[in-house]
Amino acid sequence: MLLLLFCLFPFVQILSTSLKHQADWGNPSLIPAQLNFEAYKELLGFSQQEVELPETIRMMLESPAISEEQRAAIIKKFTSTSDIFPFGRYMLNTFVISMVTAFLSTLIATFAAYALSRLKFRGRNAFSNTVMFVYMVGGVLLMVPLYQMAVSTGLASTVPGTLICLLLIYLVQTLPVAIYMLGNYFRTIPFSLEEAAMIDGYSRTSAIFAVIIPLSRPMLLTVMFYCFVIAWNEYLFASVFLKQYQDFHTLPLALQTLFSSKNAIWDRIMAASMLTLIPVVIAFSVANRFISSGGTAGGVKE
Structure with missing residues (x-):
């Protein structure tokens, strides 16, 4: 307590x-x-x-x-009210980037986690054990080389290119934990259910959509919300890649600039912080509701 x-x-x-x-x-x-x-x-x-x-x-x-x-x-x-803190625009920017990141990360992680949990191929154990290695390297160490790569390729000179770079970075940050969570969950689903679907004429790919995804819907939603929160709260890379594009700032970056603007009034700063927290609280509440186990209990009689 x-x-x-x-x-x-x-x-x-x-x-x-x-x-x-x-x-x-x-x-x-x-x-x-x-x-x-x-x-x-x-x-x-x-x-x-x-x-x-x-x-x-x-x-x-x-x-x-x-x-x-x-x-x-x-x-x-x-x-003139042109420089009033555009909270709605920044929230929309953050919501779009976070939702795209969460959807793509969950989609890619679903097939990657299935491959690691069901298929047998050379290097599977090594890949499965090192999938979380990306979290051993701090973001500060990767920030400068990643930005230099974006500049050298010309992506950082345009808004779409910058957003693509930021999206790829967010995918790298969210995919390992998404693959890890989904892989452990897929292993709890009996393979006999997929075999039964294949006997009925389903291919392995169609069995994923007919058996694995419906049974994993609670965990898929949980992983999606978790990836959403990671992208929603990210500040380091957004402060570097989006610094020159003020109209596309995300909320963590916008809140930092709010402290040095003429709108830096305590009640407004705290209200903006509270409004930024609300989607995170809702995401965790919804994710907690969908976290469940035993969805396949009784599905196989042995």
Whole structure:
């Protein structure tokens, strides 16, 4: 219980600060004196508050030496909302990249894990034992050479090429654990079920779709959600490959830049962090619901 409270306290603090008014930030209590949802409304685009001109700017505009064109330009500069933190765009970018990564990683890992768990070929044991080797090399060591490769091939000079590079890196990060999880799960499915399907006229490939995939649906969804979370939270490679393409920033990278922008207000920062956590919490909750065993219990009588 103490360990659980220690882990949950930062999240409770984030939620508390995101719901406090500016005058209440110094209050050490976790319960806000008055709930403030303005930060969430601004980030989600529900707030249409007008930007007020500073007092010094209003006094300057009253000067007769300023022409109407200059006055209009000054007003436009100080009331422009073009640099407001586009949270919705960054969330959409992150969601698309994470979903594509999760789908492709699960699809490729399904056939790779089946080959490792069912087929006999030279080097199977060596490959199966070293599939997790990629996690022994830190991302910091690979970041510079991978970026140099992207630059030398010309992919880093365009947005589609950069996104392809980032997608390939995310696949490399998620495939080993996806293959490992699915391989162990496929080994629990009796091969007799596939043999029965083959006796009925199914080929080995069609038996995968008729027997293995339906029985493995809970684990497939779990692996997909797990890969989604890995891609959703990734920051290191996104900060290098997407740095020059601001419109395509992901949420971890966007949150870091939020601290140094004019939108760096504590309730807005904490609200953005909380909104970033929500999809991860939902993904883990759904994945936990699908984690089950015994789906093939009673399928084979021995």
